[in-house]
Amino acid sequence: MKFATAIAATVLTVTVFGVTAVVAQQDPIKTRQDLMKANGRNGGIIVRMVKGEMPYDAAKVKAAFDQWDETAQQFPSLFPDTSKDGDTRALPAVWTERAKFDAAIAKFKKDVDDNRAKAMSGLDGLKVALGAVGKNCNDCHEAFRKPR
Numbered sequence: 001m002k003f004a005t006a007i008a009a010t011v012l013t014v015t016v017f018g019v020t021a022v023v024a025q026q027d028p029i030k031t032r033q034d035l036m037k038a039n040g041r042n043g044g045i046i047v048r049m050v051k052g053e054m055p056y057d058a059a060k061v062k063a064a065f066d067q068w069d070e071t072a073q074q075f076p077s078l079f080p081d082t083s084k085d086g087d088t089r090a091l092p093a094v095w096t097e098r099a100k101f102d103a104a105i106a107k108f109k110k111d112v113d114d115n116r117a118k119a120m121s122g123l124d125g126l127k128v129a130l131g132a133v134g135k136n137c138n139d140c141h142e143a144f145r146k147p148r
């Protein structure tokens with residue numbers, strides 16, 4: 001009997017964790033918006049460094065590139081069909097032109113990876129890297145995000 005109770009408890013625990021995972025999966029809109037907000041915060045830090053409003057800080061540059069890379073890796077799975085509607089600024093083009101959207105994510109990831117060493121080399125390199133990476137933000141938003 002004790003054994004059965006232990007099993008029941010285990011099943012319950014697994015179920016509860018399973019449900020938590022499903023809930024996270026079911027809110028891809030919030031997940032992708034949170035990632036993008038972090039993109040924006042990091043973008044702001046890099047822009048301030050480039051403008052000379054903040055000293056060059058290699059640790060912060062690395063953190064920004066790490067976070068952008070992480071976003072690019074997670075992004076492809078955060079636009080299921082069920083997340084077209086709701087409190088989202090994603091345009092229908094994300095779903096009607098999926099191959100283009102996926103290509104934009106892949107290009108973002110490649111430009112982040114290709115410009116990381118340059119950005120880490122100092123302020124001059126960071127200026128060039130920001131131009132290359134930042135273009136992805138604007139291009140993708142123009143094609144796939146509703147204007148405010």
Ligand code: HEC
Nearest residue numbers: 033036037039040043088089090104105108136137140145
């Ligand atoms: C491959 C496409 C793509 C790229 C690249 C991209 N974004 Fe976005 N971004 C989106 C989409 C789509 C949304 C709308 C998400 C939603 O509302 O569901 C968004 C939303 C945002 C938001 C608003 C978040 C909120 O809900 O408040 C910010 C800020 C943002 N992006 C910043 C950036 C920055 C900075 C970069 C570049 C470092 C970037 N994005 C690169 C597609 C992209």
